[in-house]
Every structure is written in C-alpha cells, then in structure tokens.
Amino acid sequence: MAPALLPIPAGLEVPGSEHWPFVPVASIAEVEPGSMRRLTRGDLDLLLVDTPLGLCLVDDRCPHMAAPLSLGSLDGCVVGCPLHRGRFDLASGEVVQFPTTGGLDADGGYHAPWAPPGGPGRAEPSDLKARARSLTRVRRIRYYPLRVSDGVIEARLPG
Numbered sequence: 417m418a419p420a421l422l423p424i425p426a427g428l429e430v431p432g433s434e435h436w437p438f439v440p441v442a443s444i445a446e447v448e449p450g451s452m453r454r455l456t457r458g459d460l461d462l463l464l465v466d467t468p469l470g471l472c473l474v475d476d477r478c479p480h481m482a483a484p485l486s487l488g489s490l491d492g493c494v495v496g497c498p499l500h501r502g503r504f505d506l507a508s509g510e511v512v513q514f515p516t517t518g519g520l521d522a523d524g525g526y527h528a529p530w531a532p533p534g535g536p537g538r539a540e541p542s543d544l545k546a547r548a549r550s551l552t553r554v555r556r557i558r559y560y561p562l563r564v565s566d567g568v569i570e571a572r573l574p575g
C-alpha cells in the first residue's frame with residue numbers, strides 16, 4: 417500500500433511548482449518512520465519528513481534565518497529549528513513557537529524577543545544587529561508536491 421502523503425496546507429505549495437515535472441527523490445524503503453532526511457538536488461536543499469499524517473517535502477531551511485531544519489528536532493508534525501528555538505507545524509504550516517529573537521511574522525506582525533517565563537523582559541532592540549533581527553520576517557513554509565509510484569517518492573522540482 418502506498419504511504420500517506422501529508423495534505424499540503426492551502427496556498428502553501430511552492431509557487432510555480434504546478435508547472436514542474438515529478439522527479440524521483442527517494443525510495444520508500446529508505447524512509448525511517450518519524451524521520452527527517454536532507455536531500456540535495458542541484459542548489460536545492462530539501463527536507464523529506466515522515467510525519468504521523470504522511471510524508472512531506474519542504475526546504476531544508478528554517479523560514480526564519482535559513483538554518484538547516486534537518487539538524488533540528490521532529491515531534492509528531494512539529495519541526496524544531498536548531499538555531500533560535502522556532503517550532504513549526506508541518507500539518508498547518510503555522511508557527512508553533514516564535515523564534516527567540518522575535519521579529520516579524522508572515523503577516524508583518526511584530527513579536528518581541530523571547531524572555532524566560534517569570535524573568536525580566538528583554539530590552540527592545542537598539543543596535544544594528546538587534547534591529548536586523550526585529551525586521552527579519554518568519555516566512556511561511558512552502559511545500560513541494562509529492563507522489564509515490566512503484567515504491568519511489570517523486571516530487572515536483574524545477575527542471
């Protein structure tokens with residue numbers, strides 16, 4: 417039986433991917449249950465994830481500052497970034513935990529830097545580096561369409 421594919425959240429397919437061909441990216445036999453695997457194709461670094469709701473393929477780049485999510489954690493459908501503790505739900509494409517640096521969400525809303533619960537709040541950014549963090553937008557995760565054919569996982573990728 418073909419493995420389940422995670423339904424791509426509405427509007428979050430990689431733009432233009434409907435015009436790209438399906439190409440093989442991995443064998444089903446290579447996928448460990450509950451695993452994340454980095455796949456590099458040309459200059460694309462991709463992340464194949466086996467979630468409880470099915471397989472998905474996204475960029476292996478955090479939607480915050482592009483850290484490789486493959487070095488992070490996977491808890492069910494939630495992938496955690498190794499850099500600033502951002503956590504993202506692959507089932508919905510939504511942020512579960514905003515990066516500790518704060519900054520802008522995908523809709524442009526501002527989030528203050530993270531402070532430990534019960535601890536003193538952190539000062540608003542003032543130096544240039546902190547100001548850059550405050551203006552960094554956490555983009556939405558984008559998904560590459562998948563299909564499975566004869567035990568091979570295929571993805572729509574640019575030619």
Ligand code: FES
Binds near residue numbers: 479516
């Ligand atoms: S780069 Fe991932 S949370 Fe900042």
